[in-house]
Every structure is written in C-alpha cells, then in structure tokens.
Amino acid sequence: xxxxxxxxxxxxxxxxxxxxxxxxxxxxxxxxxxxxxxxxxxxxxxxxxxxxxxxxxxxxxxxxxxxxxxxxxxxxxxxxxxxxxxxxxxxxxxxxxxxxxxxxxxxxxxxxxxxxxxxxxxxxxxxxxxxxxxxxxxxxxxxxxxxxxxxxxxxxxxxxxxxxxxxxxxxxxxxxxxxxxxxxxxxxxxxxxxxxxxxxxxxxxxxxxxxxxxxxxxxxxxxxxxxxxxxxxxxxxxxxxxxxxxxxxxxxxxxxxxxxxxxxxxxxxxxxxxxxxxxxxxxxxxxxxxxxxxxxxxxxx
Numbered sequence: 379x380x381x382x383x384x385x386x387x388x389x390x391x392x393x394x395x396x397x398x399x400x401x402x403x404x405x406x407x408x409x410x411x412x413x414x415x416x417x418x419x420x421x422x423x424x425x426x427x428x429x430x431x432x433x434x435x436x437x438x439x440x441x442x443x444x445x446x447x448x449x450x451x452x453x454x455x456x457x458x459x460x461x462x463x464x465x466x467x468x469x470x471x472x473x474x475x476x477x478x479x480x481x482x483x484x485x486x487x488x489x490x491x492x493x494x495x496x497x498x499x500x501x502x503x504x505x506x507x508x509x510x511x512x513x514x515x516x517x518x519x520x521x522x523x524x525x526x527x528x529x530x531x532x533x534x535x536x537x538x539x540x541x542x543x544x545x546x547x548x549x550x551x552x553x554x555x556x557x558x559x560x561x562x563x564x565x566x567x568x569x570x571x572x573x574x575x576x577x578x579x580x581x582x583x584x585x586x587x588x589x590x591x592x593x594x595x596x597x598x599x600x601x602x603x604x605x606x607x608x609x610x611x612x613x614x615x616x617x618x619x620x621x622x623x624x625x626x627x628x629x630x631x632x633x634x635x636x637x638x639x640x641x642x643x644x645x646x647x648x649x650x651x652x653x654x655x656x657x658x659x660x661x662x663x664x665x666x667x668x669x670x671x672x673x674x675x676x677x678x679x
Contacts, residue, residue: 384602384642385451385458385474387444387467388649390436390569397443397650398422400672406449410480414442417484433498433570437466437491438484440649444470445480447648447668454675460609460642462602462633464654465533465574466490468623474648475597477616482592489588490624493581494571503572505532505543506553510562513631516540519559523552532574533628536657541567543575578625586621600640607632609640634658646671 401407411422418438444467451457463471466487473483508516517531520542524530529544529552542552549572553564571577594617600609603619607629610616637645638661645665647655652667 380641381644382460382640382642383456383458383644383646384460384462384637385448385471386645386647386654387461387463387470387474388440388647388651388653389463389465389467390433390440391567392649392651392653393436393440393443394650400669401446401450404446404450406453407446410442410446410449413480414438414484417481417488432495434488434491434495437487437494440466441470441473441484441487444649445473445483447672448474450672451646451648451668456646458599458646460600460602460637460640462637463604464535464630465604465623465628467649467654468601468604468620470649471601472597472616472620475599475601475611476595477597477601477613478592478594482594486588486592490585493585494573494578497578497581498570501571501577502546503528503544503575503577504546504549505541505567505569505572506549507535507539507541507563507565507567508553508556508561509539509565511540511556511559512537513540515559516542516556519552519555520544523548523555526551528572528576530575531627534631535628536631537660538562539657543572544577545572574623574625574627576625581624582621585624586617589617589620602633602636604628604630604633607636609636630654630657634661638663 461471461474520529527545527548529548531540532543533541594613597611604623605619605626643663647667655665
C-alpha cells in the first residue's frame, strides 16, 4: 500500500499552558515566537491557563504552535499530500499548503479571534459536546429546542460526538433532552460564544475584508475544508469557504471520510495534544500526534 499522509490541525480546546516547552529550544520555534510576540506584544511563554481561554489569545497562539510543528516535520522530510484543520485549525492547514505567509495568516487569525471575542462580549451563547448519540438524533433535538431560541449542531466530530451551539436557554433545553435521550455524556465547553452558529453571521463582512489586503496563492496540496468536506486548492473558493465557516457547521467526520476515500493511511496531528487523532481510535490507520513524535525523536535544533 502506498503511503499517503495527511496533516491534521486542531482548533480551540487543544491549547494548554506549557505547550511551548517541548519545542522551545528549536531555532524554528524561536523564529515563529519572535514574530508572534512582535505582533501581539505578549510573551508567548508567559501564558497561563486563564489567558489561553481568551479567544483573541488562543487563536494566534495555536496557529503559531501548529506552524512550528509543521515546519519541524517538513524539515525532517515528512510532508503531507493532503491537509485538514478543525475550525481555527483550517488556517494552520492553509499555511501548510502555502496559501498565505505566516505573517499574513497570523494577521488574519488575530482579526478572527478579535471579532469573535467582541461578539462574545455582547451576544450570549454557549456550546456543549453531546457524546454517545448519533448525529441525526442530535440534529433532531436541536430542531425541537429551537422554539426556545437559536441552537444547532455545529461540529460533527465523530460518529459518537457532536457539538451543539446557540443561545443559552435553547442550548440548556437541548442538553436536557440529550440526557433524556440516553447520551453518554453532555459536556459544556469553555468557550465565550456560540461559535459556528447563525449568531456568528454578522462577522462575515468585517472578516471578509481581511483577505483583500494580503497575498494569497492557490493551495499547493488539497485542503479538505470544513464547510463541505471536499478538497480545494483554488484561492477564491477557499476564501469563500473560510468566511462561511464562521457561521456554518464543521463537517469533521465527513472530512476524515473524504481523506480515507482519497487513500490517506497516515494521519499526523500537527499541534498540541491529540484531540483529533483521539477521535480516530476506531480507524485501522496510523495516527501520530506531533507531541509524541517530538518525544520519540528527541531533541531537535
């Protein structure tokens, strides 16, 4: 069997204080961190857990960490034939596919985080993970609870995990109904707003303007995008999908199925922790979180 590799990039939720420690001595990390600190005027190694829960901080920090891992992997001759990222991770995937420079990508991610932080300050909303129910049932529950306000299924992460998002009252009703429907777990997420729901739609216009002032290229390898779970390389299509991703569901399970259909048999998670490869335990393919790769490899320069 020919080896086909995909890099996977996590989104918010994979960050943690100290995530920099494994790579901090590499010249690659020092270069990216210098660029991060120059733009944000914030010492990367000073982040505490509380700061990393703030969207405007989390997004550029994770983007930077994934850039470090991607570069370290490529310097070792490990290159992807496909890339995919979960929510924020899609921007890291596009960096790996040479869609934009690190500086332009960081500027775009900073704006995205800032806009989302602003929405959270004047728009009530929450998210929760529903574990142990088929996605069709979760979608039905959200439809039933929409009489209480906006609530919808927004992250289809795996056959057994779907994240819902919406206004507080409607989301609470949906969580109660999920428990009554024998969900194994209902887990409130530590986020500041109802991401990927229709409450994010007002961000389309201000976020779309970000792409008018940066240099973009067609992707060098196919990027499986969140909104349709299909491979794309044309920059115009990629931009439209990125803007729509703000208020449309993340089709992550579908994206993995697309990669499998394209013959991918090795998945490397280029970011902190192993959130995405952890969702793939049921698949008979090689999965490798970058943190485990770094530990096995030893010190890199």
